[in-house]
Amino acid sequence: MCGIAGWISYQRDLRAEQATVDAMTQTMACRGPDESGTWIRGHAALGxxxxxxxxxxxxxxxxxVQDAGTTVVMVYSGEVYNFTQLRQQLIHRGHRFTxxxxxxxxxxxxxxxxxxVAERLNGMYAFAIWDARRHELVMIRDRMGxxxxxxxxTADGVLFGSEPKAILANPLASRTVTLDGLRETFAFVKTPGHAIWQGMxxxxxxxxxxxxxxxxxxxxxxxxxxxxxHDDQxxxxxxxxxxxEDIIRRQLVADVPRCTLLSGGLDSSAMTAxxxxxxxxxxxxxxxxxVDFVGQSENFIPDDLRATPDGPYVHDVADDSATEHQDIVLGSDQLADPEVRARVxxxxxxxxAMGDMDASLYLLFRAIRQHSTVALSGESADEVFGGYQQFFDPxxxxxxxxxxxxxxRRHFGSDDDxxxxxxxxxxxxxxxxHDSYRQAVAGIQRLDGESDFEYRMRQISHLHLTRFVRVLLDRKDRMSMAVGLEVRVPFCDHxxxxxxxxxxxxxxxxxxxxxxxxxxATADVLPQSVYARVKSPYPSTQDPAYAVALQNQVKDLLNTPSHPVFEVVSHERLARAAGTDVPRINQASRQGLEVALNLALWIDLYSPDLVLS
Known part of the structure; x- marks a missing residue:
């Protein structure tokens, strides 16, 4: 797993731009802490x-590699799980490997x-190849994103990177965010191809x-x-x-310590077992x-989203499968730490604004990285197999x-509050x-003879697999790679x-x-408790101290009314949210506080040129 960056310019010699290419590459240091390299020749620069x-x-x-006296060079991020089979095919075709x-x-x-070659790969990958034979850059991304x-x-080529920050490190890149960029930020619909930043x-x-x-x-x-x-049940x-069985066998291959992320839910438990x-x-x-929170198991209060705490089920699986298990227990002071928010x-x-759920994921990954370099995650099983409440909600x-x-909206309110x-x-x-939804469902193919109900469920599945899951995959990738941890997702095998x-x-x-x-399919390897457990989402802290910390941070922000965030956020609305009695603050009422804090920090860190009309 790595970070890549590059610059193609057909009208300039990029050998004079080493400092800029280095800066672009350096932004990806968290994704690749082990080594750094650049390659610059004429119109192409890769980092x-x-x-x-x-x-x-x-x-x-x-x-x-050299081909007919011409260079073909690649920067690559990810893992291809069938590379040994492909290697044998290529050897039979005369290729030699070093x-x-x-x-x-x-x-x-x-x-x-x-x-x-993309159609032959099984894995997760994003790579760029400069083919000097054709003066072309080829960029390829894995099937599930x-x-x-x-x-x-650009005017004479392109900038690219694993993350926007690599592109933004180049003076040619625009830091403008228009209304469309903000719409994508708040809508939670993940429009394919959209990158928030204008021109990207x-x-x-x-x-x-x-x-x-x-x-x-x-x-x-x-x-x-x-x-x-065609198969029956x-x-x-x-x-x-x-x-x-085949997917997990492939994804366990690594030359570094491996582990699994275990939540005690069906997905991670089946994968771990x-x-x-x-x-x-x-x-x-x-x-x-x-991941767990201080006092969560002992003081857990059931709600509409989470009927049970994760802890007991996690330990059932760890005991049943004889894993070498460790709980990462977090306190509200860690979750609300402004420096952790900045890193997120x-x-x-x-x-x-996923609040403590982002913070806890980052802190979990940071703790894991002290022991393992590769982790397997149960992410995307809900999208693949139909696990969310909305699949069953009329x-x-x-x-x-x-x-x-x-x-x-029922549970969290709205980001624009x-x-x-x-x-x-x-x-x-x-x-x-509405427009995004109409575009998303327009191309979903209906099977001949498929009933209206089955077709609607196909649409819901398709939307989750092509829109919703990409939000969560991006979150998982960014939080893990921020600490140099590779997270593999077996349920995303195409x-x-x-x-x-x-x-x-x-x-x-x-x-x-x-x-x-x-x-x-996995009943024989699961503890009965997990087999019978109802779906529970990724955990969130119930500690009132977290909400108090948010309110205090927001009050500090309110005391700086000149902050540019108040071009976006209503000072009056935010003050009202910050004054809510703590016992009445739930995830829905915390949302507005998280939105304001994240926006203010993002503006401080990135200095975006916001075009609000």
């Missing part, structure tokens, strides 16, 4: 920061198959972007397609189990880590909008969300996603519960 995971001495980048890294396999794969990748066209774009998942002297063109090499499902369950069994067969144990905002490049099912927004009234009107989030997506809803919920296929 790389490395987190060494496979072939520690041999995977240095930028990596180049390292054991997956990076070299991908580069030689490009030499053999060109851009079509697990690894981030951004680019910004996201390389979309499953897409190849090619830059040449003639301009920029894109090609989609993978998208989620509708196909008939037993056959579907068996196929899910077979896929999971399968990983533990596979390693036990080789005489090894898997480490597991869980720097990592995300955006003022998104109001969300029938709503003419993104189903999760119905659920969020503290925004200036004039800005709220200018943003017109209702229209933005083979599993395609197979389960096309299973009808009646199979996905055959026992009337969420994630029926996953539960049944």
């Amino acid at each position: 790389h920061r490395r987190l060494a995971v496979i072939d520690l001495p041999g995977g240095r980048q930028p990596m180049s 390292t054991d890294s997956d990076t070299e396999v991908v580069l030689h794969g490009y030499l053999e198959w060109g851009q079509a 697990i690894k981030p990748f951004y680019y910004s066209p 774009r996201e390389v979309e998942p499953g897409t190849v972007v090619t830059v040449s002297p003639e301009g920029i063109r894109t090609r989609v090499y993978w998208s989620l397609q509708t196909r008939p499902h 037993a056959g579907t369950v068996a196929q899910v189990r077979e896929l999971l 399968l990983a533990a069994r596979q390693l036990a067969a080789a005489g090894k144990r898997i480490r597991s880590f869980a 905002i720097r990592a995300r490049d955006l003022p998104l 109001a969300a099912r029938s709503a003419d909008t993104f189903p999760w927004l119905v659920h969020f 503290v925004l200036n009234t004039d800005l709220t009107k200018a943003l017109d989030l209702g229209t933005y969300i 083979r599993l996603v395609e197979y389960v997506y096309n299973a009808p809803w009646r199979l996905k919920s055959f026992d009337g519960r969420e994630k029926s296929l996953l539960r049944e």
